[in-house]
Amino acid sequence: MVRTVIRGVGGYVPERVVTNKDLEKLMDTSDEWIRERTGIQERRWVTTQQNHELGLEASRVALSRAGIGPQDVDLILYATLSMEYTFPGSGVLLQDKLGCRTIGALDIRNQCSGFLYGLAVADGMIRSGLYRNVLLVGSEVHSTRIDLSTLGRDVAVLFGDGAGAVVLGPGEDDSKGLLSVHLHCEGKHHDLLWIEGHGSLFPHAEQVRVIQERRHLPQMDGRQVFVHAVRRMPEVLQEALQANGLSIQDIDLLLPHQANLRINQKVAATLGIPESKVVNNIQKYGNTTAATIPLCLWNALDEGRVHDGSLLAMVAFGSGFTWASALYRW
Numbered sequence: 641m642v643r644t645v646i647r648g649v650g651g652y653v654p655e656r657v658v659t660n661k662d663l664e665k666l667m668d669t670s671d672e673w674i675r676e677r678t679g680i681q682e683r684r685w686v687t688t689q690q691n692h693e694l695g696l697e698a699s700r701v702a703l704s705r706a707g708i709g710p711q712d713v714d715l716i717l718y719a720t721l722s723m724e725y726t727f728p729g730s731g732v733l734l735q736d737k738l739g740c741r742t743i744g745a746l747d748i749r750n751q752c753s754g755f756l757y758g759l760a761v762a763d764g765m766i767r768s769g770l771y772r773n774v775l776l777v778g779s780e781v782h783s784t785r786i787d788l789s790t791l792g793r794d795v796a797v798l799f800g801d802g803a804g805a806v807v808l809g810p811g812e813d814d815s816k817g818l819l820s821v822h823l824h825c826e827g828k829h830h831d832l833l834w835i836e837g838h839g840s841l842f843p844h845a846e847q848v849r850v851i852q853e854r855r856h857l858p859q860m861d862g863r864q865v866f867v868h869a870v871r872r873m874p875e876v877l878q879e880a881l882q883a884n885g886l887s888i889q890d891i892d893l894l895l896p897h898q899a900n901l902r903i904n905q906k907v908a909a910t911l912g913i914p915e916s917k918v919v920n921n922i923q924k925y926g927n928t929t930a931a932t933i934p935l936c937l938w939n940a941l942d943e944g945r946v947h948d949g950s951l952l953a954m955v956a957f958g959s960g961f962t963w964a965s966a967l968y969r970w
């Protein structure tokens with residue numbers, strides 16, 4: 641059986657570091673509150689870069705590590721919730737800047753689960769033989785769309801900008817590669833974490849009112865998100881393990897979405913996974929949404945934490961609600 645394998649991984653974060661102390665100057669918050677509730681110490685924000693330009697940097701690294709060039713890419717999958725325009729999506733902008741052929745570019749809109757949803761799409765296309773080199777990108781520019789006044793502080797302190805990318809293709813044998821991806825959603829909770837005011841429900845003539853009512857900004861019921869995340873993430877990871885005849889003890893590295901360090905600690909404790917096996921980068925990057933998991937993988941590889949034969953468990957939960965898991969044998 642052909643399995644999808646990761647041929648190269650790349651990551652990129654903007655140079656501008658924004659500490660919690662920097663945020664104290666903009667809104668009524670404190671370094672202590674942010675660290676204690678979320679684990680975040682600092683995040684990166686763009687100065688002028690656009691979403692696809694972060695994706696471009698991450699993609700260049702991933703392609704170079706895969707030993708292929710832009711002309712070899714057969715398909716772009718681009719996961720983001722912070723695309724430059726309502727349409728077209730960021731994928732076509734990346735195709736142009738990266739210098740790919742006029743291949744397809746598909747944008748994935750599944751927020752924090754976007755990278756894993758993209759992985760599932762890539763896996764189907766690669767295993768069916770449709771494409772050989774698929775570039776999957778998770779990239780976000782949150783900083784331009786958050787309210788930096790005290791009114792927006794519950795959301796503003798959480799998010800950072802960044803991008804991760806992987807080059808995927810068919811493997812040589814079935815001993816290594818992607819074992820499975822499990823996807824879920826529960827749309828009845830769509831309004832617990834969303835930006836309401838940019839869609840077709842709001843006609844042109846109502847846009848001024850939408851902005852006055854602050855409905856163009858991200859809104860979140862943080863407690864509900866927390867409660868659902870700590871339930872769904874262990875659940876979907878167990879589902880993946882069961883489907884593959886594996887157990888918690890088989891996991892070498894857990895790469896969870898980075899919404900809140902406390903969420904990840906609770907998930908690891910629920911499953912009985914020691915913290916030494918968990919990759920977290922929220923402390924330095926904040927929540928980079930679709931970019932969190934590829935950035936974690938990029939960090940883990942650079943830190944020498946991934947070895948031949950390592951079993952990687954990836955798990956995400958976010959807006960939708962959507963959640964997902966993937967198991968990968970390195």
Ligand code: ACO
Binds near residue numbers: 670673678751863958
């Ligand atoms: N600084 C200081 N005080 C704050 C801040 C802040 N940045 N934000 C909120 N507060 C205040 C609140 O106003 C509240 O004050 P009050 O008690 O006087 O009313 C108090 O702090 C407690 O607020 P809570 O919201 O109850 O705090 P909680 O302990 O729930 O933590 C948090 C909030 C960190 C947001 C938490 O709920 C969380 O992490 N939830 C999950 C978030 C998440 O996963 N988001 C995913 C987004 S990713 C995606 O899919 C797009």
